[in-house]
Each structure stands twice: as C-alpha cells, then as structure tokens.
Ligand code: FES
C-alpha cells in the first residue's frame with residue numbers, strides 16, 4: 001500500500017487555491033479512487049429504462065457501467081467488464097436485453113449481473129469454475145425523484161443523508177409533479193477542460209454579465225429578456241446555499257412568476273405562466289406553501305459532478321471532460337412546452353449553445369493556466385465574500401449574504417479536500433438533515 005497523500009490545496013482564510021489540482025495526473029488518479037470510487041454519483045434517470053429488461057449505458061467516473069432494469073423491474077448498475085479477461089460485454093448506448101454476451105470467449109451474463117453461461121464450463125474448466133462468484137461487479141443504487149444514483153462504496157451513507165438538506169431546494173424542480181420527470185437526451189461532447197472548474201461555475205453568477213454579454217444582448221433584442229447588468233446581480237435578492245458539497249443558487253420568488261428556463265421569450269411566456277398557475281395547487285400539495293411559492297432553484301451542482309439539472313461532467317483525464325447534457329421536463333407537461341424547453345436548452349446550453357460556448361472557453365483557460373510552470377506558482381484567488389455566509393432562519397444550509405459570492409466555490413474545493421484526505425467514509429462529515437420537508441413529496445418521488 002502506498003502512503004496516503006495529504007492535500008492542503010485551499011486556504012479557507014484567504015480563499016487561495018493551488019492550481020495543480022486542475023492538471024496534475026497523480027492528483028487526478030487519486031480523484032478516481034477517493035471521489036469517484038466513493039461518492040454517490042448521478043448516473044441516469046428512471047425514464048431512460050422504463051420497461052423490464054431495458055438498459056442504458058453510462059459511466060461512474062471513467063468506469064463504463066450498464067444501468068439495467070431486470071425482468072422483475074429492479075435497477076442494477078453493472079460494471080461493463082467481463083470477469084474473465086475484461087472486455088466490455090455491452091457495446092451500445094441503450095436497448096432492451098435479458099442477457100449480455102462477451103464477444104471474446106462467450107461468457108454470458110443475465111441483466112441482473114449473474115454469470116449464466118460459460119462455454120466449456122465442464123470440459124475446459126473441469127467443472128471447477130466458481131461461476132457464482134464471477135457475476136458482473138455491481139454498485140449500490142438508490143433513486144431520488146426518478147434520478148438514479150450509484151456508489152461503489154459499501155460504507156457510504158444513504159442517498160438521503162448524502163443529499164441532506166440540498167433536497168429541500170432540489171425538490172422544487174425535480175419533485176414538483178405527481179407524474180415525475182422525463183429525461184431527454186443526452187447530447188454528448190468532449191471539452192478540453194478539467195472537470196472541476198465547470199462544477200464550481202454552477203455557482204458563479206459573477207461571470208454572467210461579462211462572459212455572456214453578447215448572448216444576453218441577443219436574448220434582450222430578440223427574445224424580450226431583461227437587460228443584464230452587474231448592478232442587478234449585486235443587488236439581487238437571490239441566494240447561494242451550500243450543503244454536503246452540493247452548491248445551490250435560488251431565487252426568492254415572491255411574485256407568482258414561473259422559474260426561468262431557456263426557451264422563455266416574450267412570445268412563449270404566456271404558455272409558461274399558464275402552466276405555472278395551473279399546476280401550483282399540485283405543487284403546493286407536494287412541497288408545502290413556502291417552497292411552492294417562494295423557492296425557485298437556479299444554477300446548482302450535486303457533488304461531485306452533477307451540474308445544472310441532469311447534466312454530467314465525466315472526467316476523461318486531467319485535461320479532458322466528457323459532457324452529457326440531458327434536458328429534464330415534467331412528464332405531464334404539455335408537449336408544446338416540452339418542445340420549447342428542449343429547443344431553448346439546446347440553443348443555450350447544448351454543444352453549440354450560445355452560453356455554453358462562452359463557458360467552455362473560460363473553463364479551458366482556467367485549466368490551461370494550471371499547466372504552465374510560472375502560472376502554477378501563483379495561487380487562484382477565491383476570496384469573494386469571505387465571512388459573509390452563515391445559517392439563515394428560512395433557508396437550510398450555509399447561506400451566503402449575497403447572490404454574488406465565492407462561498408460555494410471555497411466550500412466545493414473544501415469538500416473535495418475532505419474526500420481526498422479521508423481514509424474511508426468514516427472521515428467524511430455530513431451535515432444533519434434539519435430542514436422541514438412540508439408536503440407529500442418523498443425522496444422516492
Ligand atoms: S474476456 Fe469475456 S469471455 Fe473471455
């Protein structure tokens with residue numbers, strides 16, 4: 001066994017962080033064990049495998065995983081690696097199959113992972129093969145409102161404890177309707193970036209009026225969106241909150257307006273308003289009056305690599321990230337509204353989306369700065385708003401005073417460090433669940 005590395009990459013007093021975490025291969029390799037081998041990872045959505053024997057091919061970190069629904073309807077995240085020599089036993093993105101056959105020597109697995117058939121089991125192996133112990137490696141699985149999470153860690157806490165009070169906010173999108181949500185996609189592409197800057201960007205609203213100026217001008221001119229300015233952002237009553245590594249931004253929506261999503265324009269707004277008002281009694285019943293009327297989830301990330309809804313930042317080396325973009329919509333939403341959201345989402349945050357292109361360039365520059373010997377000697381500065389966050393009487397988690405703050409970024413890298421320095425889950429602290437979850441919605445939906 002090697003000597004455990006100890007990380008001290010962020011100074012919580014000054015907010016300075018060591019840039020080497022964005023490009024160092026040894027740190028990246030350690031992340032695959034300590035973070036992606038340990039955390040609950042978002043891997044898909046129940047709507048991607050709705051029927052018995054459906055499967056969807058996904059990833060946990062770099063490891064390929066077949067997410068199956070067996071004939072009895074149970075979910076199984078199975079490592080896509082034949083237990084014989086290691087070939088992938090599934091080579092397609094999704095489908096419906098009761099079995100997966102390895103195309104090297106023909107070992108065949110059931111969709112619950114069991115090794116069912118080995119060519120020449122009695123002749124070649126003389127009946128001595130312990131077939132029962134050679135099923136596909138299976139991760140633990142749990143769901144939250146239809147979103148499927150998995151972990152390799154036997155000692156991980158429950159998903160409920162892992163999400164903690166972040167679920168109080170996440171419910172306002174993902175647990176809104178009785179019929180649940182539906183995932184469309186994913187659109188996939190590669191970015192020349194480390195996976196962390198794009199996760200920390202989910203709470204960075206400071207960049208919006210600068211980085212997205214041209215995109216915002218287009219939206220103002222052609223879609224009737226309000227003009228964006230730094231002044232508005234600084235004076236915004238919106239908030240940042242942080243729980244267990246999960247970064248939340250949200251709006252205190254005291255105005256009967258629907259939550260902002262891409263696809264809204266002066267033309268489509270009446271559709272959104274009508275839907276918002278028609279569904280409000282149901283939302284109130286599910287989430288209680290306060291959350292239904294007042295809390296609107298904004299940009300957010302779920303530790304470690306779930307970003308802005310059901311979007312995944314899949315690490316592919318320290319300098320590369322595979323991006324999976326799903327659009328999630330209420331299953332029982334009118335089809336014309338689903339279409340408006342799907343097109344709006346792609347136009348802004350898809351591979352060629354106006355906002356996405358601005359963002360990718362930022363993340364690439366942050367990553368590249370960490371690869372240069374001189375640049376690496378100078379620490380990144382995340383000092384904004386130090387000392388201006390704490391408990392809040394109405395909102396759970398650690399809440400920053402202003403919408404524009406680097407509180408969530410500091411805490412995200414602090415959480416990264418807790419995982420990287422832990423020997424096991426026993427060393428990783430979890431905030432107790434304190435929020436009151438009014439309404440009928442549960443973690444299962
Ligand atoms: S590697 Fe799969 S059957 Fe041999």
Ligand SMILES: [Fe+2]
Pocket residue numbers: 207208211212355359
């Ligand atoms: Fe952005």
